[in-house]
Amino acid sequence: MAGRNTSPGRSVTSKALTILEAFTGERVELSMSEIARATGLPSSTVHRLIQDLVDWGGLERTSEGRYCVGVRLWEIAARSTRTYGLREAAMPFLQSLWEVTRAHILLAVLDGGEALLVEKITGTTDVPPVGRAGGRLPLHASAVGKVLLAHSSPDFQERVLSGPLIGYTPATIVTAETLRLELARVRRDGVATSEDELTPGSTSCAALATGPAEMGMAAISILGTTGARDLREMKILVQTAGRGLTHALAGPGPRQPISPRLPRAVPRTR
Missing domain, CATH: 3.30.450.40 (GAF domain)
Incomplete structure (x- = not known):
């Protein structure tokens, strides 16, 4: 994920996590402007980080141009020690x-x-x-x-x-x-x-x-x-x-192994 930071005092990681946290409750799909309002981040920052998250797989773009949580996050969450098994x-x-x-x-x-x-x-x-x-x-x-x-x-x-x-x-x-x-x-x-x-x-x-x-x-x-x-x-x-x-x-039974992650497509360049 890009390391540019146009808002001093907050790391890029913190801003990206804030964007993901916007998808709470019944907010399953959000537009870019809705994400900007929910996070309080500048629209330019939201636009850039959304594209990074889409490239990584953390967000997905719907056919209507809105955004939803990507399956890459589900893949990682499935490895949680507390819920795996x-x-x-x-x-x-x-x-x-x-x-x-x-x-x-x-x-x-x-x-x-x-x-x-x-x-x-x-x-x-x-x-x-x-x-x-x-x-x-x-x-x-x-x-x-x-x-x-x-x-x-x-x-x-x-x-x-x-x-x-x-x-x-x-x-x-x-x-x-x-x-x-x-x-x-x-x-x-x-x-x-x-x-x-x-x-x-x-x-x-x-x-x-x-x-x-x-x-x-x-x-x-x-x-x-x-x-x-x-x-x-x-x-x-x-x-x-x-x-x-x-x-x-x-019980002593072994946990079912999680299959290895398949190679991902190379992110598009902008």
């Missing part, structure tokens, strides 16, 4: 849950102050929508978030409890004391629930799975329409899946 080991359990429930099935890990979805199997059309893989959910309002938070370090829990707890619906837990009691219940029961707390009309249930130290912990969740399925059954299903995944991650 987790998704492969979890998939049989996620698939089994989907076949039984036809609901959304989620796999999440703790990242920063949120639950990061690393895998999702989409439910049938009558199930309320939920974020895609690569999306994030709040710790205090989602079932996967509560499970991960409940089994985090006491210091981390206190940081979350002392921060703002956003109310997404009237059912969202927004007080530290109520959330503290909820986390204690999650640790006692081994399962977390979120009933209309993040999205009206949706209920999720999640259980913990633990892996080797370099992988840490993950949460498996079923998310469906409120009242459509017996909550007790959902709890049993996710707890069984969580225990199964924990056992699979503890």
Whole structure:
């Protein structure tokens, strides 16, 4: 990537990462002007860095002239120590849950102050929508978030409890004391629930799975329409899946190798 820097005080790498960070939430495709507004960078800088990122494969240009995240980033992310092997080991359990429930099935890990979805199997059309893989959910309002938070370090829990707890619906837990009691219940029961707390009309249930130290912990969740399925059954299903995944991650089986990267085309010159 070019080393030119027309904005003193920030490195070229920092600016390029800021451009990639513009693709958050529902912003899957952005125009060059939208990227400039989202990043606050000069249009000339955005133009130059976008072209560098496209040449490298970090961004791709759509047929409409907009930009989206490139598969080169997915290729690199697939080598993450925390998720390499987790998704492969979890998939049989996620698939089994989907076949039984036809609901959304989620796999999440703790990242920063949120639950990061690393895998999702989409439910049938009558199930309320939920974020895609690569999306994030709040710790205090989602079932996967509560499970991960409940089994985090006491210091981390206190940081979350002392921060703002956003109310997404009237059912969202927004007080530290109520959330503290909820986390204690999650640790006692081994399962977390979120009933209309993040999205009206949706209920999720999640259980913990633990892996080797370099992988840490993950949460498996079923998310469906409120009242459509017996909550007790959902709890049993996710707890069984969580225990199964924990056992699979503890096994001695070798990881599947990642295929070597094929040669890339030579970047075009400008």
